Amino acid sequence: MSTKEAAKALQECVKETETIELYFQQGSSDKVYHLQLESTEEQWSVNAQWGRRGSALQSDAKVSSVAYEEAKRVYDRIIREKTGKGYRIAQATTSGDTPISVGLPAVKEHSGHAPELLTPIEEPEALQLVQDASWWFQQKFDGRRLAVQKMDGQYSGINKLGQLIPIDSRLTKCLESVQAQGFLVDGEITDSRFHLWDLLDINGTDLRIQPYEIRYARLGLVFRGVDEALRVCDTAMTPKAKRAFAKAMHESRAEGFVCKNRNAAYAGGRAGQHFKCKFVTTSSFIVGPKPAAKAADGHRSIGLYLLEENRQRFMGTVGVPERYAIPHDGQIVEIRYLYCHPGADGKLIQAKYFGKIRDDVARGDCSVSQLKLKADESDPT
Numbered sequence: 404m405s406t407k408e409a410a411k412a413l414q415e416c417v418k419e420t421e422t423i424e425l426y427f428q429q430g431s432s433d434k435v436y437h438l439q440l441e442s443t444e445e446q447w448s449v450n451a452q453w454g455r456r457g458s459a460l461q462s463d464a465k466v467s468s469v470a471y472e473e474a475k476r477v478y479d480r481i482i483r484e485k486t487g488k489g490y491r492i493a494q495a496t497t498s499g500d501t502p503i504s505v506g507l508p509a510v511k512e513h514s515g516h517a518p519e520l521l522t523p524i525e526e527p528e529a530l531q532l533v534q535d536a537s538w539w540f541q542q543k544f545d546g547r548r549l550a551v552q553k554m555d556g557q558y559s560g561i562n563k564l565g566q567l568i569p570i571d572s573r574l575t576k577c578l579e580s581v582q583a584q585g586f587l588v589d590g591e592i593t594d595s596r597f598h599l600w601d602l603l604d605i606n607g608t609d610l611r612i613q614p615y616e617i618r619y620a621r622l623g624l625v626f627r628g629v630d631e632a633l634r635v636c637d638t639a640m641t642p643k644a645k646r647a648f649a650k651a652m653h654e655s656r657a658e659g660f661v662c663k664n665r666n667a668a669y670a671g672g673r674a675g676q677h678f679k680c681k682f683v684t685t686s687s688f689i690v691g692p693k694p695a696a697k698a699a700d701g702h703r704s705i706g707l708y709l710l711e712e713n714r715q716r717f718m719g720t721v722g723v724p725e726r727y728a729i730p731h732d733g734q735i736v737e738i739r740y741l742y743c744h745p746g747a748d749g750k751l752i753q754a755k756y757f758g759k760i761r762d763d764v765a766r767g768d769c770s771v772s773q774l775k776l777k778a779d780e781s782d783p784t
Contacts, residue, residue: 517671
């Protein structure tokens with residue numbers, strides 16, 4: 404193919420947004436590099452974020468407001484350079500499925516906002532609320548908790564611990580379409596969607612003292628239909644709708660569902676007025692050294708620990724798939740498992756790591772009290 408033909412082929416290619424996440428691990432070095440190819444009104448840019456894993460990332464615009472062809476060349480060149488230096492690809496996507504990332508707290512500054520946390524309950528208990536008109540059902544999303552505050556034209560993210568965090572510029576662009584001078588909205592971010600379930604402040608009016616049904620109604624008026632990436636959570640309100648909703652959540656292999664008290668005013672922390680029912684069991688664990696017997700087994704795995712009476716209790720090991728970087732000792736990871744054997748030496752059964760490092764979970768919350776134990780065989784079914 405001639406140079407002219409190659410240029411023509413490049414011009415005719417599908418112009419898609421792209422993103423890639425790279426990582427580099429060698430010795431004590433553990434770095435990440437994120438790169439995005441993005442467009443705004445037919446103009447394209449390449450943005451990058453990099454730094455040590457677990458620290459606040461530096462960012463830079465590699466090129467901006469150029470034609471797609473030039474931006475694509477820059478994007479591909481940077482990937483070649485990084486992979487040539489030993490970086491490996493953790494994730495790559497194109498077009499509308501581009502993940503929207505949330506950052507890490509730079510200085511662990513508290514926002515002043517205390518996120519409301521859900522109380523876990525089992526499914527039989529949750530289904531008893533079907534006939535109670537005070538309770539609504541929503542989907543439980545498997546993402547990262549995120550509240551966003553807009554004040555004086557500036558956007559701030561707030562994580563599960565109430566800490567201020569940076570948010571992706573792509574999410575900011577979506578929120579610019581919201582017709583409000585200021586707001587505080589709460590939800591969960593999963594890949595390319597920001598699922599919204601609560602509106603706590605709008606244009607300087609504090610809605611926290613209002614019952615949830617009023618806050619949810621205002622949320623829909625302000626945010627529904629504004630942008631494809633902003634999704635107001637669907638809510639089942641009647642007994643018939645709640646039964647169908649719970650069934651649909653099972654059939655779609657959702658993480659579970661949430662039970663919201665429509666009459667409750669906002670209460671920060673785990674106030675016990677809203678519940679979550681999870682179909683799968685997940686818990687947060689502290690990464691630590693593998694026992695001596697397994698330290699040199701050659702397996703790509705990590706040791707898992709929980710706090711029990713102010714000491715770390717070893718809970719077993721879990722394999723780390725090749726597509727994920729190996730977490731470091733001291734980091735907190737989310738693990739999916741079937742159950743844990745009861746007793747002082749009980750270990751996890753069918754534990755799986757799926758790449759989620761929790762910088763928004765406090766170390767003190769990694770306790771054995773969160774475990775789902777295997778049922779006693781003498782208990783009635």
